[in-house]
Amino acid sequence: MHDGFAIETHSLTKVYGSGNTEVIAMHDATMTVRRGEVAALLGPSGSGKSTFLTAIGLINPPTSGSVKIDGQLVMDGPASQTNLRTFRRKHIGFVFQKSNLIPFLSAIENVQIAMELNGTTPRSARKQAMELLDYLGVADRADGLPTALSGGQQQRVAVARALANKPSIILADEPTAALDSHRGQQVMELFARVAHEQGAGVVVVTHDHRSLSVFDTIYEMEDGLMRKGEKAEGG
Amino acid sequence: MNLAYKDIRHSFGRFALTAVGIGMLLMIVMGMGGIYRGIEGDATLLINSIGTDIWIVQRDTRGPFAEVSRVPTNLVDRASTVPGVATAREFVYHTIQREHAGKSLRMSVLGLSWPTDKGDWLPLVAGRTLRQNHYEMIADKSVGLYLGERCKLGKDTYTVVGITANMISSSGDGIIAVTVDDAQAIQFDTTGEAVRLERAARAARGVRSELVAKQPSMLDFADRPANELPALARPQVSAVMVRVAPGADAQAVSDIIAGWGDVSIFSQQSQRDLLIKGTVDRARRQIGLIRVLLTGVAAIVMALILYTLTLDKIHSIALLKLIGAPNTVILGLILQQALFLGVLGYVIAYFLGQKIFPNFPRRVILVNTDLIQLAGIVLIISVASSLLGIWKALRVSPNEAIG
Ligand SMILES: Nc1ncnc2c1ncn2[C@@H]1O[C@H](COP(=O)(O)OP(=O)(O)OP(=O)(O)O)[C@@H](O)[C@H]1O
Ligand SMILES: [Mg+2]
Numbered sequence: 001m002h003d004g005f006a007i008e009t010h011s012l013t014k015v016y017g018s019g020n021t022e023v024i025a026m027h028d029a030t031m032t033v034r035r036g037e038v039a040a041l042l043g044p045s046g047s048g049k050s051t052f053l054t055a056i057g058l059i060n061p062p063t064s065g066s067v068k069i070d071g072q073l074v075m076d077g078p079a080s081q082t083n084l085r086t087f088r089r090k091h092i093g094f095v096f097q098k099s100n101l102i103p104f105l106s107a108i109e110n111v112q113i114a115m116e117l118n119g120t121t122p123r124s125a126r127k128q129a130m131e132l133l134d135y136l137g138v139a140d141r142a143d144g145l146p147t148a149l150s151g152g153q154q155q156r157v158a159v160a161r162a163l164a165n166k167p168s169i170i171l172a173d174e175p176t177a178a179l180d181s182h183r184g185q186q187v188m189e190l191f192a193r194v195a196h197e198q199g200a201g202v203v204v205v206t207h208d209h210r211s212l213s214v215f216d217t218i219y220e221m222e223d224g225l226m227r228k229g230e231k232a233e234g235g
Numbered sequence: 236m237n238l239a240y241k242d243i244r245h246s247f248g249r250f251a252l253t254a255v256g257i258g259m260l261l262m263i264v265m266g267m268g269g270i271y272r273g274i275e276g277d278a279t280l281l282i283n284s285i286g287t288d289i290w291i292v293q294r295d296t297r298g299p300f301a302e303v304s305r306v307p308t309n310l311v312d313r314a315s316t317v318p319g320v321a322t323a324r325e326f327v328y329h330t331i332q333r334e335h336a337g338k339s340l341r342m343s344v345l346g347l348s349w350p351t352d353k354g355d356w357l358p359l360v361a362g363r364t365l366r367q368n369h370y371e372m373i374a375d376k377s378v379g380l381y382l383g384e385r386c387k388l389g390k391d392t393y394t395v396v397g398i399t400a401n402m403i404s405s406s407g408d409g410i411i412a413v414t415v416d417d418a419q420a421i422q423f424d425t426t427g428e429a430v431r432l433e434r435a436a437r438a439a440r441g442v443r444s445e446l447v448a449k450q451p452s453m454l455d456f457a458d459r460p461a462n463e464l465p466a467l468a469r470p471q472v473s474a475v476m477v478r479v480a481p482g483a484d485a486q487a488v489s490d491i492i493a494g495w496g497d498v499s500i501f502s503q504q505s506q507r508d509l510l511i512k513g514t515v516d517r518a519r520r521q522i523g524l525i526r527v528l529l530t531g532v533a534a535i536v537m538a539l540i541l542y543t544l545t546l547d548k549i550h551s552i553a554l555l556k557l558i559g560a561p562n563t564v565i566l567g568l569i570l571q572q573a574l575f576l577g578v579l580g581y582v583i584a585y586f587l588g589q590k591i592f593p594n595f596p597r598r599v600i601l602v603n604t605d606l607i608q609l610a611g612i613v614l615i616i617s618v619a620s621s622l623l624g625i626w627k628a629l630r631v632s633p634n635e636a637i638g
Binding site for chain 2: 050054059060085086087088089090094096098100101102103104105109112113114116117118122145161173
């Protein structure tokens, strides 16, 4: 783990549409997340949380502003500074609310494919994938297809996949929305553990105020504006 | 990890069903090609196997297959005397439809010039060639007669002594071979009543004729069969086939015969062309067009199927992009599945065809060049039709994985 910022955004702005239909979904959003830091992003529906997360996830280019990941400038306004898909593969892990596993691959294959895409040999990818599933407590369901897994199990496999290539940042958009509070708490604690143990910067969008205790920093968004919030006490 | 394989394994039933569907479509395309070849093949089958160099037909006709041709029997003797001619045979050939054992029997009757031709060149699958100059026949199995069966044609009963395979006329009827005399007896058969009436009419004409007045004994002949009447020639034949002696100049032989004013001549090749470009031309072109259309339809159907397959995976594809899969991986997934379906469909088409085509009433001939051509077309269709899916897949945003 080295010091320095995993994520640095500067004045990120996103405008959808134009003219009458123009929506300023995000305005001047600035956030810094260190390696090993877990940040929560709160805010009412439509406030621009997903817009922000997908902007730093390099799948939704901002209208203006810049994104640095691991100290490297990757987005400068809408212009990418590198091959985004390759960059995502190497540096970013994603977890989303709904199941985002590939339906025709088993749990372990879903993790394995991420590694193989990144150049790991199938053999070693399978071994490492199994270790990750074990780490996340779903090793016994390794050969199950996503449809045969419970929501919590699917989410843990998704986390395992997000971790597959030892990313610098992990981005999660309401990862616990489909889970009961106990399972939700477990997944949140998992993010904290991964951040601390693997030195990744983690940003989690959540509506769940009960699990805020696991976060190091809290950001709040409202009407596209972001501010750093107070760290809530207790859960 | 091969994503295409994993996806196919996951929804195997669906893939299998799709492959069978494509296979049946391709089988029809394949069958159309086979029917096309069958028509061509049937048309030239007799010409090809009868083994002759020069056809002599009635002057200015395109006979004997494309239209009616009549030449006198003694043309055989005239042709034989031409230097360089090895053999000259009469060609007697006509199609009849008769009742036999309660069902309708359609066949083309071919006369063999006994005793030079006993049918040795016929593709026998059972039985033997002709051993006597009357009342024996060699029938193609498509006629539906069995070995040893007795069949009444005209006034005489013929015994099936040999069975051939694939001896078919250009219109698809099975061929039976009998001696020339028998063939003519079958062709010119008339009922007893017709014969009696004709004899009576002949006698009546004779009484009025100056010839009979001078030669009263002529009237006796009026009561005899027509072919024994001295004044009447034997029934004519359709054509005369000439085989040129080895080493002789075929062109010289042709030139001599072409000089005769009552006949026209055709080489083996021009007879073949007359058949292909004449008699069966429309049928052939019709099938050819249907085949082209079907290939187009197959292409469209396959494109739709492959496009739908891609659409079903669009979420997975967005997800793959999200986790950083390069375009080659996505391209590979779609292309491999397209090729898999194409190849499997083709294989199914081939084996299904092998089972089904032999039951068709006419021959369906799968020629290697056609099979290879179709395989090439299927490959091209597979690739081309997956382009639609690839185009869609490459436009999908990784954002869609989140929705
Ligand atoms: N593709 C788009 N085109 C136009 N407007 C969009 C698009 N995506 C989002 N928006 C708008 O941008 C604003 C922010 O949306 P966003 O999805 O970021 O909100 P959110 O905070 O994630 O909400 P939720 O909590 O409901 O997920 C909303 O007003 C939304 O309607
Ligand atoms: Mg959202």
